[in-house]
Amino acid sequence: MQQAIIGFHLDEEGHWVADLACGHxxxxxxxxxxxxxPWVITE
Numbered sequence: 001m002q003q004a005i006i007g008f009h010l011d012e013e014g015h016w017v018a019d020l021a022c023g024h025x026x027x028x029x030x031x032x033x034x035x036x037x038p039w040v041i042t043e
Contacts (some may be wrong), residue, residue, distance in 0.1 A: 007019040
């Protein structure tokens with residue numbers, strides 16, 4: 001379900017976070033960090 005954005009703030013690492021009308025928050029990242037997971041590509 002989509003929620004209205006009622007504001008923004010920076011988290012402790014300096015990343016923007018949207019404050020949602022439902023009381024939750026959602027990170028707003030254009031370049032999300034990649035995670036190395038070698039077990040996904042190895043036998």
